[in-house]
Amino acid sequence: MRIAVDAMGGDYAPHEIIKGVVEELPEHKFEIVLVGQPEAVERELSRYNLDGSRISIFQAEEIIGMGEQPVQAIRRKRNSSIVVGLELVKNGQASAFVSAGSTGAITTAALLTLGKNEWISRPALGIIFNSPSGPVLFLDVGANPDCKPKHLLQFAQMGDIYMRTIFQIPKPRIGLLSNGEEEIKGNKLVRAAYQLLAKSELNFIGNIEGQELPKGKADVVVTDGFTGNVVIKLGEGLAEVFAELSRQGMEDSLLLKEVQRRILDYTALGGALLLGIKGNVIIAHGRSDAKAIRQAIRLAEQVVEQRAAEALGS
Amino acid sequence: MRIAVDAMGGDYAPHEIIKGVVEELPEHKFEIVLVGQPEAVERELSRYNLDGSRISIFQAEEIIGMGEQPVQAIRRKRNSSIVVGLELVKNGQASAFVSAGSTGAITTAALLTLGKNEWISRPALGIIFNSPSGPVLFLDVGANPDCKPKHLLQFAQMGDIYMRTIFQIPKPRIGLLSNGEEEIKGNKLVRAAYQLLAKSELNFIGNIEGQELPKGKADVVVTDGFTGNVVIKLGEGLAEVFAELSRQGMEDSLLLKEVQRRILDYTALGGALLLGIKGNVIIAHGRSDAKAIRQAIRLAEQVVEQRAAEALGS
Numbered sequence: 001m002r003i004a005v006d007a008m009g010g011d012y013a014p015h016e017i018i019k020g021v022v023e024e025l026p027e028h029k030f031e032i033v034l035v036g037q038p039e040a041v042e043r044e045l046s047r048y049n050l051d052g053s054r055i056s057i058f059q060a061e062e063i064i065g066m067g068e069q070p071v072q073a074i075r076r077k078r079n080s081s082i083v084v085g086l087e088l089v090k091n092g093q094a095s096a097f098v099s100a101g102s103t104g105a106i107t108t109a110a111l112l113t114l115g116k117n118e119w120i121s122r123p124a125l126g127i128i129f130n131s132p133s134g135p136v137l138f139l140d141v142g143a144n145p146d147c148k149p150k151h152l153l154q155f156a157q158m159g160d161i162y163m164r165t166i167f168q169i170p171k172p173r174i175g176l177l178s179n180g181e182e183e184i185k186g187n188k189l190v191r192a193a194y195q196l197l198a199k200s201e202l203n204f205i206g207n208i209e210g211q212e213l214p215k216g217k218a219d220v221v222v223t224d225g226f227t228g229n230v231v232i233k234l235g236e237g238l239a240e241v242f243a244e245l246s247r248q249g250m251e252d253s254l255l256l257k258e259v260q261r262r263i264l265d266y267t268a269l270g271g272a273l274l275l276g277i278k279g280n281v282i283i284a285h286g287r288s289d290a291k292a293i294r295q296a297i298r299l300a301e302q303v304v305e306q307r308a309a310e311a312l313g314s
Numbered sequence: 315m316r317i318a319v320d321a322m323g324g325d326y327a328p329h330e331i332i333k334g335v336v337e338e339l340p341e342h343k344f345e346i347v348l349v350g351q352p353e354a355v356e357r358e359l360s361r362y363n364l365d366g367s368r369i370s371i372f373q374a375e376e377i378i379g380m381g382e383q384p385v386q387a388i389r390r391k392r393n394s395s396i397v398v399g400l401e402l403v404k405n406g407q408a409s410a411f412v413s414a415g416s417t418g419a420i421t422t423a424a425l426l427t428l429g430k431n432e433w434i435s436r437p438a439l440g441i442i443f444n445s446p447s448g449p450v451l452f453l454d455v456g457a458n459p460d461c462k463p464k465h466l467l468q469f470a471q472m473g474d475i476y477m478r479t480i481f482q483i484p485k486p487r488i489g490l491l492s493n494g495e496e497e498i499k500g501n502k503l504v505r506a507a508y509q510l511l512a513k514s515e516l517n518f519i520g521n522i523e524g525q526e527l528p529k530g531k532a533d534v535v536v537t538d539g540f541t542g543n544v545v546i547k548l549g550e551g552l553a554e555v556f557a558e559l560s561r562q563g564m565e566d567s568l569l570l571k572e573v574q575r576r577i578l579d580y581t582a583l584g585g586a587l588l589l590g591i592k593g594n595v596i597i598a599h600g601r602s603d604a605k606a607i608r609q610a611i612r613l614a615e616q617v618v619e620q621r622a623a624e625a626l627g628s
Contacts, residue, residue, distance in 0.1 A: 132555065145493055145501040179459055179543035187459040187540040210547025214555050226501040227541050229493035233524025234545060238552070241446065241528050 001029075003300050004094035007036030007044075008063045008081040009101025010288050017100065018044040020293025025054060030301060033058050033094055035085040060084035066286055070104040074112065082106055086113040089279045096280035096300040098271065100288040106281065107143055107274060114279040117312045122147075123276035124155045125225070125283065126162070127232060128299070131216025137163055137172075138213070141232045141272060144225040152176070152193035152222050153200060158275040158312060159220035160202055165311040166302060167219075175208035175218030177227060182207070189224060271296035273303065280309050315343075317614050318408035321350030321358075322377045322395040323415025325601050331414065332358040334607025339368060344615060347408055349374050349399040374398035380600055384418040388426065396420055400427040403593040410594035410614040412585065414602040420595065421457055421588060428593040431626045436461075437590035438469045439539070439597065440476070441546060442613070445530025451477055451486075452527070455546045455586060458539035463506035466490070466536050467514060472589040472626060473534030474516055479625040480616060481533075489522035489532030491541060496521070503538060585610035587617065594623050 005021055007014045014036060021032050022045075031054045034041050041057050062080040064073045074083060082101050088094040090113050099106050107123065116123050126139030137159045144151060156174045163172040176194055178186040183194055185207060197204040208221050213231070223231070271292075274281040280303045284296040303309065319335055321328045328350060335346050336359075345368045348355050355371050376394040378387045388397060396415050402408040404427050413420050421437065430437050440453030451473045458465060470488045477486040490508055492500040497508055499521060511518040522535050527545070537545070585606075588595040594617045598610040617623065 142493060145499075145504075177544060179456055179540050179547075185459075187538070190459075190540070209551075210544040210549075211551030211554065213548055214551045223544075224501070226493050226504070227544055230491060230524040230537075230541055231544065231548060233493075234527055234548065235524075235552075237523075237525030237528045238549075240525065 001301065001304055002031040002033055002094045003297060003304070004033045004035055004058070004085045004088045004097045005293070005297065006081045006085050006097070006099035006101055007034040007041050007057075008060070009099040010284065011066075011100075011286050012289055013100065014040050014044050016289045017293050020288075020290035021055065021297065022048045022050065023290055024294040024297050028301060030054075031056070032297075033088060035060050035081045035088070037061055037063075058084065058088065064102055064105045066102050068102065068105065070102065070108040073102075073105055074109045082109050083113065086110055086279070086281070089281070090114055095304040096282060098282045098284060098293070098296045098300050100284035100286055100293065100296075102286070103142060103272075103283050106283050110274055110277045110279065110281050114277050114281070116276050117278060118314060120154055120158065120276035120312070122151050122154070123274055124151075124158065125228075125272045126155075126159065126275050127272045128166075129214075131214060133216030134219070135163075135167055136213075136216050136218065137220045138228065138232070139220075139222060139275060140225040140228050142225045142229040143274075145229070146226070147189060147224040149189060149192035149196050152189070152224065153196040155222040155275075156197055156200070156202055156204070156220060159222060161311045162273070162275060162308050163219050165308045166306045169219050171203040172219035173205045173217070174202045175205055175212075175221045177213065177221055177223035177231075178207035178209065180207060181209060193222075271299050273299070273308075276312065278309065278314065280304055315615065315618055316345040316347055316408045317611060317618070318347045318349055318372070318399045318402045318411045319607070319611065320395045320399050320411070320413035320415055321348040321355050321371075322374070323413040323420075324598065325380075325414075326603060327414065328354050328358050330603045331607050334602075334604035335369065335611065336362045336364065337604055338608040338611050342615060344368075345370070346611075347372050347402060349395045349402070351375055351377075372398065372402065378416055378419045380416050382416065382419065384416065384422040387416075387419055388423045396423050397427065400424055400593070400595070403595070404428055409618040410596065412596045412598060412607070412610045412614050414598035414600055414607065414610070416600070417456060417586075417597050420597050424588055424591045424593065424595050428591050428595070430590050431592060432628060434468055434472065434590035434626070436465050436468070437588055438465075438472065439542075439586045440469075440473065440589050441586045442480075443528075445528060447530030448533070449477075449481055450527075450530050450532065451534045452542065452546070453534075453536060453589060454539040454542050456539045456543040457588075459543070460540070461503060461538040463503060463510050466503070466507035466538065467510040469536040469589075470511055470514070470516055470518070470534060473536060475625045476587070476589060476622050477533050479622045480620045483533050485517040486533035487519045487531070488516045489519055489526075489535045491527065491535055491537035491545075492521035492523065494521065495523060507536075585613050587613070587622075590626065592623065592628065594618055
């Protein structure tokens with residue numbers, strides 16, 4: 001297995017990206033291809049005492065910045081680490097691509113390079129977080145701010161396939177994020193999606209309210225990309241507030257660690273899966289440090305091994 | 315000042331409601347009118363050693379349950395504690411009404427009994443939470459699952475008036491909850507509301523992302539009632555997860571208390587304000603215990619003293 005990692009993407013690239021790769025590699029057997037500017041990558045690699053047999057560099061001179069307009073950036077920068085990394089997946093030279101670069105640019109480039117599954121109208125971004133009752137796949141967390149009911153149905157169908165293949169959950173429980181448990185609750189979008197989900201072949205367990213989300217009542221929770229994004233970023237912000245409290249002397253590393261682990265903190269989760277794309281693409285947080293990159297790489301290994309993207313069909 | 319409290323509303327009524335009233339009363343000079351079934355209320359009051367001079371009972375034999383359809387329930391139960399309590403405010407016999415009953419029933423009854431401010435299309439439900447930089451008013455948290463851009467503008471205008479009158483903030487910073495900082499981010503609703511807010515007379519500081527919400531970057535943060543409800547209930551759920559961790563032996567009451575205080579936990583905040591109604595109405599959480607009721611009563615006193623509802627005009 002070979003995983004391509006965008007060495008240039010993210011606020012702390014290339015330093016933290018390469019640190020994460022170097023730290024994670026000994027625990028696995030796969031190879032890593034670092035995609036980016038060779039000089040910058042070599043300079044970082046020279047900090048470590050490596051035999052280098054399982055790390056290679058693939059040249060990509062350009063970098064797409066976080067604020068660039070995705071479509072334009074991808075057209076103009078064909079030799080950027082994002083486009084080149086995705087092409088490695090397309091050509092079979094890598095099994096997965098991990099990047100902490102611009103979510104919009106990666107999603108757009110993945111659509112153009114790898115293409116989407118035909119039965120999917122819109123790829124979605126999903127995170128897997130730990131709940132007291134096990135892993136939960138939560139999507140969409142930002143790819144589609146405006147959704148139609150059928151998009152939410154498709155997110156549920158993709159989530160169902162992912163949770164069956166990655167975690168061998170036979171009949172994943174599908175929940176719909178809403179402002180009340182009852183069928184009549186929700187905004188127009190959610191009320192219409194409820195009807196589609198109820199009629200589907202899925203193991204739909206109904207609406208999930210905000211307070212149930214962290215508890216793991218469902219294995220897959222679907223929402224539109226606007227609400228999903230607000231939810232995961234709120235988790236991130238709360239984790240930061242707690243970290244600040246901790247620095248102020250209220251130290252209890254064990255509790256604080258649990259708090260951060262449970263709080264849907266995107267930064268601690270390593271990365272989001274791009275579902276509905278013909279290929280394994282992991283989008284790590286822009287502020288990823290080495291630890292986050294290690295988790296993103298582990299997630300990449302897991303989806304490659306379980307053939308999650310292939311399970312979605314063509 | 316006289317505050318009417320719904321003795322029958324909420325999961326732990328009348329016991330916890332009356333406990334909260336009895337515990338809170340010595341700290342203030344106002345009077346409390348307990349609205350509900352006299353026998354039940356008297357039975358609870360007899361547990362305490364009271365002189366009773368500042369607590370009275372106002373008879374309301376009926377109770378509107380949490381699951382009842384609001385409009386039907388209000389029509390059929392004219393003698394319910396919710397309807398009777400709101401009529402006390404209407405007739406000037408009480409300055410505010412506090413209830414932990416059904417949000418839908420209270421909102422509908424408040425509209426029918428007290429009426430809304432004429433310039434407001436839709437009343438909204440707002441909570442005030444503590445951020446590291448001060449109190450933040452967050453609305454709508456559930457009254458309007460589907461909103462139009464002009465509703466969000468009006469929520470901002472109401473929030474502006476409330477924060478000026480309750481906390482004497484001269485020019486409250488108004489933020490719009492979104493999935494990105496930039497003007498182009500958001501779903502269709504948010505992008506359109508952004509334009510209205512930017513053109514308004516308000517001190518609009520732009521989009522607020524989820525991670526910024528707990529930090530207090532804005533004094534008022536507006537969102538639709540669907541997203542707002544998911545956000546506050548997520549805070550509630552996370553607080554429960556932490557409380558469970560604490561019970562499992564990871565005790566650090568100081569940190570945990572801070573976590574709960576900072577986490578937008580609706581149950582800990584005491585109550586939500588019903589904005590846009592001609593009268594002071596505080597909706598406490600259905601699961602309110604005595605402590606939550608005490609906070610709801612304190613909030614009621616604050617809005618009465620600062621004449622917050624009057625500041626909205628007619």
